[in-house]
Amino acid sequence: MEIFYKNKDVIISNSFYDTELLVISFCPLIDERQTMTKDSGFGKVFFENKKISCIYVIPTWNHWYQYEYMQDALEIVKVIAKGFKKVVLYGVSMGGYGVLKYANYLKACDVISISPQAAVTGAQSEFDSRFLQFWNKIDYKSDSWHAENNFPLNVTIFYDRYHLEDGRHARLVSNYIKHAKLISLPFSGHEVFAVLNESGILSDFIFSLLSANVDYAVLLSKYRRNRAKSGVAWMYAARNSLTRNRVNAAGRLYKKSIDVIEWRKLNGLTIDAAKAKMTLLSFVDYCFSTNNYAWFYDMYKRFSNRKIINVDLTEHYIECCFLSGDGNAFIAAVQELDKSGKARSPKVAHLTKQAIEKSIAAASDFH
Known part of the structure; x- marks a missing residue:
């Protein structure tokens, strides 16, 4: 019936x-x-x-x-x-x-x-x-x-x-x-x-x-x-550590969370794209809040080609370049974004303005 x-x-x-x-x-x-x-x-x-x-x-x-x-x-x-x-x-x-x-x-x-x-x-x-x-x-x-x-x-x-x-x-x-x-x-x-x-x-x-x-x-x-x-489980373990002010332990758990996402991909296991993206962005927030830019750059190298999960990390990469004071990388990333034909998001536009004000970049770099 x-x-x-x-x-x-x-x-x-x-x-x-x-x-x-x-x-x-x-x-x-x-x-x-x-x-x-x-x-x-x-x-x-x-x-x-x-x-x-x-x-x-x-x-x-x-x-x-x-x-x-x-x-x-x-x-x-x-x-x-x-x-x-x-x-x-x-x-x-x-x-x-x-x-x-x-x-x-x-x-x-x-x-x-x-x-x-x-x-x-x-x-x-x-x-x-x-x-x-x-x-x-x-x-x-x-x-x-x-x-x-x-x-x-x-x-x-x-x-x-x-x-x-x-x-x-x-x-x-x-x-x-x-x-x-x-x-x-x-x-x-x-x-x-x-x-x-x-x-x-x-x-x-x-x-x-x-x-x-x-x-x-x-x-x-x-x-x-x-x-x-589960990468999500490692992410929540990391968040739990942060609530207890165990910042270093949280970092190790966050790294494990993204390692597991990559491991699942390499072993042909299913990945919930939305949950994986949530895990990745939670890791990004941790890196930026703790000034751990090296960890972000490592993650970016592994995930930026979107072969593991389809997530655009360009804006976060540009923000990391700004926060870490890497002017050359910041300029190159914004120039690459402009060449792609994509409009700058309000956040990238604001970061670019700040970069010029802080002499990380010059206005002439983007013309």
């Missing part, structure tokens, strides 16, 4: 194989510049490859699954879910919020919520400004699930206790769902899903959570043994 429902706010699609187990998957934050389709379901490739029946809840914009935008779609999902013996809700970040919000409504047996938000409105959400640009566009916001009772027996929250916002959200969830299992995966940040995937253990985690008996100690042990394969 194929289901397809669409309105201006949400799409519902499915892949069914049997009536024993049904996963209802809620998408995380989406890129609103892209058009979502019935094939945009979160985890679709995985669930279809493993022949696990799944309903995909796909937002067309980031409305955090507020009821006013979901009402008709939820009725369809609720009716269909009744035909399955076990119903598991699964979501990450925004999707993690969605599965908590509708755990009772959809009569779930289990809930798997990864890096969720616990509140999107009111005083309890004010500590988190990461998603305000999206929350401010939502006309109807309610955290009504906070007042509900009788949540499913198995509610599992995966998060990183060292991550400021996610740690607070997880603790807030536990205030409302006392029996929720809070499983911290240190140094995964808000990218728990990406770190598990890069570590090669995401499938193991999902299968274990879908099984009748989950051994969390085994999962945590597996995570600790494999997280070194």
